[in-house]
Every structure is written in C-alpha cells, then in structure tokens.
Amino acid sequence: xxxxxxxxxxxxxxxxxxxxxxxxxxxxxxxxxxxxxxxxxxxxxxxxxxxxxxxxxxxxxxxxxxxxxxxxxxxxxxxxxxxxxxxxxxxxxxxxxxxxxxxxxxxx
Amino acid sequence: xxxxxxxxxxxxxxxxxxxxxxxxxxxxxxxxxxxxxxxxxxxxxxxxxxxxxxxxxxxxxxxxxxxxxxxxxxxxxxxxxxxxxxxxxxxxxxxxxxxxxxxxxxxxxxxxxxxxxxxxxxxxxxxxxxxxxxxxxxxxxxxxxxxxxxxxxxxxxxxxxxxxxxxxxxxxxxxxxxxxxxxxxxxxxxxxxxxxxxxxxxxxxxxxxxxxxxxxx
Numbered sequence: 266x267x268x269x270x271x272x273x274x275x276x277x278x279x280x281x282x283x284x285x286x287x288x289x290x291x292x293x294x295x296x297x298x299x300x301x302x303x304x305x306x307x308x309x310x311x312x313x314x315x316x317x318x319x320x321x322x323x324x325x326x327x328x329x330x331x332x333x334x335x336x337x338x339x340x341x342x343x344x345x346x347x348x349x350x351x352x353x354x355x356x357x358x359x360x361x362x363x364x365x366x367x368x369x370x371x372x373x
Numbered sequence: 374x375x376x377x378x379x380x381x382x383x384x385x386x387x388x389x390x391x392x393x394x395x396x397x398x399x400x401x402x403x404x405x406x407x408x409x410x411x412x413x414x415x416x417x418x419x420x421x422x423x424x425x426x427x428x429x430x431x432x433x434x435x436x437x438x439x440x441x442x443x444x445x446x447x448x449x450x451x452x453x454x455x456x457x458x459x460x461x462x463x464x465x466x467x468x469x470x471x472x473x474x475x476x477x478x479x480x481x482x483x484x485x486x487x488x489x490x491x492x493x494x495x496x497x498x499x500x501x502x503x504x505x506x507x508x509x510x511x512x513x514x515x516x517x518x519x520x521x522x523x524x525x526x527x528x529x530x531x532x533x534x535x536x537x538x539x540x541x542x543x544x545x546x547x548x549x550x551x552x553x554x555x556x557x558x559x560x561x562x563x564x565x566x567x568x569x570x571x572x573x574x575x576x577x578x579x580x581x582x583x584x585x586x587x588x589x590x
Contacts, residue, residue: 292462293462293463293464294460294461294462294463294466294467295467296465296466296467296500296501296502297500297502297540297566298534298536298537298540298566298567298568299566299568299569299570299571299587299589300467301536302402302568302569302589303401303402303403303405303589304402305536306402306405307402307403318536319536320535320536321502321533321534321535321536322502322533322535324464324465346427347402347403347427348402348403348427349402349427349457349460349462350462351462353464370535
C-alpha cells in the first residue's frame, strides 16, 4: 500500500514535466547565429511561447508552449519564413525546451 | 579606362555568380534595425537600415573615402535601399543575391559645394556553418566622379559552434576603388560572431588597421 502511494506521489510530481509540449521545426538555411537571431526574437514574442532553443548544428528550432496555451504551427512557420528561412518539417514532442537542450548538449 | 574597369568588375561578378551563389546580409529580419560600421584610415562608413519586409530595407549611410596618397577625399551622405533579390535556403547552406542602392550628396576637397551621387550595386554571398564567400560591386557616380568599387571575401570558421557560443572566423577580403586607389587592398580579418554581435578586426597590406561592426536591434 505504501509503495502504491509512493508511486502515485512520484507520478504526480513528474506530471508537469511530462505535460510540457514543444514544437520542433527543422529549418533550411540556418547557418549562423547572427542571422538566426531573428528566428529566436520573432518566436519569443509570440503569446503562446514559453521558451525557444535554436540548434545550429541540427538545424532545428524548439518552441515550448506556455502552460494552458497551444502553439500554432502555421504561425510559427510564418514567423520563421519572415525571418528569412524555410521550414521543412514540424513535429510536436512531449518535452520541454530544457529537456531538448539537455539531450542535445548531452550528446556532445 | 572607366569602361575597362567596369568590364572587369562585371566580368568578375558574372564569374562569381556562375561559380557560387554568397555572407551575412546587408539587412536584418523583418521589422528589425541593423547598424553597421566599417572603419579604416581610408574608408569610414556608418550605415543603418530598417527591414520593412523580409526582403526590403530602407536606411541612411555616411561614407568617408580617401585616396592612398591622402590628396583626395570624399564625404558621401545618402539614403539607401536594400533588396534581397533571391535567397536559396539549403539544409546546410544559404546563398543570396542582394541589390544595394543609394542616392545622396557627395562633397570633396577638390571641388566646391556638393554633387548628387548615385550608388547602385549588387552583392552575392554563400555561407555554411564553416565556410563563407561573398563578392560585390557598387558604382559610386556623380558628375565628373567615378569611384566604382568591387570586393571579394573568402573565409572559414575554425570550428562549428552552438547558437549561444562565440564563433571565430578567418576572413580575407580584396577590394578596389576606382579613382582613389590604384592597388588592390587585401585585408585578413578575425571575425567573431555571438548572437546579435558581429565584429571583424584586421590589418590591410598597407599596415592599416580596420574594424567592422554589425548589430541587429
């Protein structure tokens, strides 16, 4: 019984992290930080955005939604296009930007 | 002489356009301001523009030019228009063709008053995370004045970096300006990029220092 309660407590504690939703965009043309800053700036100013992570090596941009907000893939694509780049793939992942960043840095 | 120089510039540009598509562009992203400075004893330029669209920017610039023998100087102040004519976004590279245009007034130490000056030009660039190449030509024309200008740049970065790290590059530039210098200026430069900061430091083949800066607001 105690084990069950302990497991439930652990599961509830982990819920916020599991609930984090991010969109990962694969972007063509993203070759330098000076140029790619437009992507970060434009997406950061979107109302549903909690955090943004630009990965120059994998050519991806991860965008995490604020709690209770939904990310709009079309709007994100439009912002990246306005920053001068082409989005070739969008995927939704159940991870926070911090988790994605940690995974990327951890692989090096 | 003038025609021969122009033909050489056009020929070089044509070769470049055919051989490779182009660098950090002369404008920022939509709704951003870009400020740029390029300073050496014979060339001092300050420039700012605002990107109205992802492809169009308007701004103003001031340019001081001086001849190698120090006998002649020019001061140009103009309104500028920058157009991204074409961009190729590839998985590991980006290439661009830019139109640059300026209209303003030039003063000089060998004539009185000022003259209207037009400065249309073209720039092409190609860049990956490790390699950078660009070339361009610009006409600086006023009544009785021809300071047509051409440049080419080639560079590489020492290693690839993450978005939040400083990236060092070695870039070598060759440039010429008609009517002010009869030799090609070669300048190796160390370029440092960190997010919105862009700095180049170098010295040319006449042992003159040079610094270029760019910042996007």
